[in-house]
Amino acid sequence: MESLVELDDVSVVRGGNPLLSHVTWQAESGQHWVIFGPNGAGKTTLVSMLAARLFPTEGAVSILGEELGNVETQEIHERVGFCSSALLKTIDPSVCVRDIVLSAAYGTLVKIHYQSYEQVDEARADWLMKNFGISHLAQRHFATLSDGERQRVLICRALMADPEILILDEPAAGVDLGAREILMGALAELASAPTSPMMIMVTHHVEEIPPGFTHALMLKDGRIVTSGELEDVLTSKNLSETFSMYLRAGRHDDQRWWAHG
Ligand SMILES: Nc1ncnc2c1ncn2[C@@H]1O[C@H](COP(=O)(O)OP(=O)(O)OP(=O)(O)O)[C@@H](O)[C@H]1O
Numbered sequence: 732m733e734s735l736v737e738l739d740d741v742s743v744v745r746g747g748n749p750l751l752s753h754v755t756w757q758a759e760s761g762q763h764w765v766i767f768g769p770n771g772a773g774k775t776t777l778v779s780m781l782a783a784r785l786f787p788t789e790g791a792v793s794i795l796g797e798e799l800g801n802v803e804t805q806e807i808h809e810r811v812g813f814c815s816s817a818l819l820k821t822i823d824p825s826v827c828v829r830d831i832v833l834s835a836a837y838g839t840l841v842k843i844h845y846q847s848y849e850q851v852d853e854a855r856a857d858w859l860m861k862n863f864g865i866s867h868l869a870q871r872h873f874a875t876l877s878d879g880e881r882q883r884v885l886i887c888r889a890l891m892a893d894p895e896i897l898i899l900d901e902p903a904a905g906v907d908l909g910a911r912e913i914l915m916g917a918l919a920e921l922a923s924a925p926t927s928p929m930m931i932m933v934t935h936h937v938e939e940i941p942p943g944f945t946h947a948l949m950l951k952d953g954r955i956v957t958s959g960e961l962e963d964v965l966t967s968k969n970l971s972e973t974f975s976m977y978l979r980a981g982r983h984d985d986q987r988w989w990a991h992g
Pocket residue numbers: 745746748750768769770771772773774775776777
């Protein structure tokens with residue numbers, strides 16, 4: 732299988748502090764990954780690098796066959812969808828939801844401007860908003876949305892640009908229980924589609940792993956504790972080691988995960 736993400740002995744150092752240390756990891760087409768780890772483990776640093784928002788201090792990072800540093804950053808930005816609360820400030824709060832999603836048909840980097848769109852783009856935007864449960868917000872200004880609603884607009888916007896990799900940094904943060912289930916259903920449906928982008932999702936809660944996700948990587952203090960297939964990685968032993976406390980984990984019959992002390 733083709734490697735879409737390859738990290739070879741990657742370290743990130745800021746202000747003399749190692750944020751990531753000697754990370755070697757590969758993710759292949761057809762896989763969907765969850766990134767776990769305690770606060771400050773380096774999860775956001777890792778996914779920001781995959782989205783070419785920051786660069787390694789040492790080691791090599793290859794995304795979609797292109798090595799960071801040897802490729803135009805914009806090319807990675809166009810091919811890798813990135814959903815993070817860090818992007819919220821880049822959205823004009825006075826623009827309505829449908830225009831925010833629709834304008835990404837021209838790439839998520841373009842300014843949100845009013846212009847005519849292809850019918851196929853309009854249909855895709857409406858379909859995405861329906862799948863993620865935000866159709867009723869289509870004409871609302873971004874400024875008036877709740878945190879959870881904003882998260883879902885960002886995901887629809889990232890998907891509108893038809894990315895090859897979709898990176899989700901805590902997509903269910905601030906999302907209520909019902910909205911979380913809609914979000915998980917939509918991500919599960921996406922994961923099962925043959926045309927799905929590879930998804931890489933940071934989450935703090937194993938209950939938020941959508942069915943269809945296949946692999947997990949656990950980080951602690953900037954280092955990989957373990958990585959591989961979900962069943963092998965999400966064990967009581969690995970979670971206890973990663974979070975430095977006794978934890979148990981398992982899977983319900985409906986494929987959803989649970990974990991607690
Ligand atoms: N520019 C920086 N200079 C120094 N330290 C930094 C810098 N950016 C991040 N850090 C530190 O690096 C560590 C990893 O941060 P990161 O945001 O990647 O963690 P995380 O696993 O996403 O945490 P959380 O679960 O709390 O979101 C943290 O201890 C953070 O304080």
